[in-house]
Each structure stands twice: as C-alpha cells, then as structure tokens.
Amino acid sequence: MTAALVRPEYERDLPPLSDDEVVQPLPLSARLWQQGWVRKTVLLLVMAGLWEVAARLKANDLLLPTFVDTAIAFGQGLWSGELLHRAGMSLAVLLRGYLLGIAAAFVLTTLATSTQLGRDLLDTLTSMFNPLPAIALLPVALLWFGLGQGSLVFVLVHSVLWPLALNTYSGFRSVPETLRMAGRNYGLRGLRYVLFILVPAALPAIVAGLKIGWAFAWRTLIAAELVFGTTNSGQGGLGWFIFQNRNELYTDRVFAGLAMVIVIGLLVESLVFVTLERATVRRWGMQR
Template sequence: MTDSTLAFDPSAIAVRPLSPWTRLWNITAFRRGTILVLLALVWEGYGRLANNPLMFPTFTDTAVAFYDALVHGTLLKKSQTSLEVLLMGYGIGSAIALVLAGLAASTRIGEDVLATLTAMFNPLPAIALLPLALLWFGLGTPSLLFVLVHAVLWPLALNASAGFSSVPETLRMAGRNYGLTGWRYIALILIPAAFPAILTGLKVGWAFAWRTLIAAELVFGVASGSGGLGWFIFENKNRLETASVFAGLGTVIIIGLLVESLVFRVIERHTIRKWGMQR
C-alpha cells in the first residue's frame, strides 16, 4: 500500500449543506423572537379564556391600548421623561462608582472606604431612601436622581473592584515597567483587563436603576414638570384602564430589551468578545 493511498484528503469529505430551517434557527434574533411570539400566544389564549378585561386583558387589547397611547396619547412623552432622568442618574452613579473602585485599587484606605460603604449601603433598597429624598430635595427630579445614584453606585462599584482585584500580576508588572502610575495605570491597565466585570456591573446597575425609577414614579411620579412611565401606569390603574396599565408595563420591558440588545450587546461584541475575553 503506497503512501498516497494512506494520505488523508480533506476534499474527499462530503459537506452536507444546512437546511434553511437550521440556518434560520441558528440566528439568535429568530430564536428569541420565536419565544416572544409563543409568550404572546399564551397571553392571548389565557386572556380569552379568563374573559375578564378588567383583571387580565388579552394581548390584542393591550396592543391596541399601546398603539393608542403611543400615537394619540402621552406614552412617548412619558417614556422620554423617564429615560432622561434615568440617564442622568445612571451617568452620575457610574462615574462615582468607577472613582471609588479606582481609589480602592490604588490605595489601602480607598479599599477600606469602599468595603465599609458597600457593607453599609448596598443592602439598603434604593426605594427605601425615597422618603428622605423627598424631605431633602422636594418633589421632582433631584429626589429621583438621589435614589437612582444609590441604585447604580454600589453594584457597579463592587463589580469593578472585584474586576480590578482579579487582574493578573503580570499585567500589573507590565504597566509599572512602562512607568504607568495613578489614573493612567487604572485607565490603561486595570479597566481593559477588568472590563468583563465592569460591564456586568453596568448591566446590573442599569436594571436596578430602571426598576427603582419606575417604583419611585409610581409613588409620586413627577419629574421635569411631568410624570414618567411609572406615573402613566399609576394614572391608568386609577382609571381602571387595565389594558393601558399592561401597555405601560410592556413599554418598560421593551425599553429594557432594546437597551440590552442595542447597547450592551454591541459594547460586548466590540470589546470583550473581540478581545477574546468571553465566548
């Protein structure tokens, strides 16, 4: 038997093409869209079976209420109001969290300060601070910003600090050998290496802030001269417009899905996945 007979020829393997359904099912957006469609069908079926629009409207009734509130009502304006306040609080809380985590990574006293503050305030629900916020800042945006900063600050600071602590010593030594110190060392060495943990903290902080904002608006609701999404839900609950209440809740979910898909997944794809830090 000759060597040519024993040689392996990769071209001899027949590659079976994937079926159209398999190619379609491999698309993440299609799979998740299928899940949403199935949930909508279950919702519609249960709503028709219950036959009680006041307690549980159907998906169709909710979709009609959503369209009416979006096109002819105030849903778009109230969503914009909530998002503006949310972004301000989220930005302030994220900046403070990264400063605290950077100080904790640089100095021993900074580490003690962060550990003490997180042990004190992280278990404290942000919404529990709302009465104090109302006393200190009155009814309006400053009170909402206060509770939002609290909601974002501690989970992000903890995740960032844990990420900084897990940076390999070889990277730390490389940074010192290049003469990096202080904030340049944190920005060029620690943050890129710890970015998976920081991104996780940003996601958790966003979720906490979004929930806190809606809960706070359900209590008093006024921000920047008008109510937000939480106030929209509260008003429709008082008017017994249950389909509109579901439409408001659906808007909260839709915005959360859009932020996850269009913001965090894009950042993840262009950073930690591109760098080979995550599958």
C-alpha cells in the same frame, strides 16, 4: 548514545468522495433556527399566545386584558405620542442618575485601588448601603430635594453606585500580577495605571456591573415614579403613566405601559450592551 528513531514519511492517496458523502447544506429552516433572534421571536410569540388564551379563559378585562387589547392600547399610545413622551421623560432622568452613579463608582474604585484607606472606605460603604433598597431612601430624598427630579436622581445614583463599584473592584482585584508588573515597569501610577492597565483587563466585570446597575436603576425609577410620580408641572414618566391608568381602571393601558418598560429594557440590552461587548471583550477574546 543511540540516535533517536525517525519515522519515515509517506503519503496516502484518499479516494474521492462519493455523491452520498458530499456534505449537503443545511435546509433553510435549520439555518434560520440557528439565529438567536429567530428563537427568541418564537418564544415571545408562544408567550403571547399563552397570554391570549389565559385572558380569554379569565374573561375579565379589568383583571387581565387580552394580548390583542394590550397591543391595540400600545399602538394607540405610540401613535398619539404619549408613551414616547413619557418614556423620554423617564429616560432623561435615568441617564442623569446613571452617569452620576458611574462617575461616583469610578472615583471610589480608583481610591480603593490606590490606597488602603480607599479600600477600607469602599468595603465599609458597600457593606452599609448595598443591602439597602434604593426605594427605601425615597422619603429621605423627598425631604432633602423635594418633589422633583432631584429626588429621583438621588435614588438612581444609590441603585447604580454600589453594584457597579463592587463589580469593578472585583474585576480590578482579578487582574493578573503580570499585567500589574508591566504597568509599573512602564512607570504608570495612579489614574493612568487604572485607565491603561486595570480598566482594559477588568472590562468584562465592568460591563457586567454596568448591566446590573442599568437594570437596578430602570426598575428603581419606575417604582419611584409609581410612588410619587410627577416630576415637573404634573407630568411624569412611564411609572406615573401606569399609576394614572390604574386609578382610572384602564387596565389595557396599564399593561401597555408595562410593555413599554420591557421593550425599552430589551432595546438597551440588545443595542447598547450587546454592541459594547461585541466591540470590546468578545473582539479581544476575553469573553465567549
């Protein structure tokens, strides 16, 4: 049997880099353009410019106020505190419905993971209620809970529960069998098995479900407030603010209310969910 041939080792001396070959740092403009917030800011400024041009060409403030007029109305709403007060009322109701929806989704998915009856229950309920728009349940909610925050919380739970439960259960089903076996070998069962094995492994799907549930809940809340508005002593949230100003033909304030809805959505996305992803799934190498 012949011995394997071994390549002889050798070293190769490389010539030093010339001045033309030395890597030069990128110019400041290129380094700035690599920042995501710079590119997004430029896009927003371009869209604002297009809005201003379209409004001036339309020349009808009742139908389409200019970006400058909307910015002034937005600033006045912030200065007076009305926009912040209305936004605070909406977010307080949203938080209650969102947390209750998360809790209900966790209970359903835990049951579905543990028992066959739980899986059948989750499949049946999601098939029945997930296609049903949350705002369509508002008349029923008004009959059951009256004109108040209870009706809003009811439709918010519906809007959060089903997409989050579907995403979470899908994430649980995609957990590798190796991790499942490791959890069972450690004697984990029931709730401890879900918390220590399934939840960390399925976290990308869970975070995606949380983001989808937040978006559904936020737009459902604004739509519900537009329908019946007030929740307490004639005071309503952002949806009621938009509805009132539409009735009074203050179109610039209507657009200011819509801008506040967008700003809150951007802040929640960039400060809450991006931070959550960076601290968990990206840090753990589960997501790029």
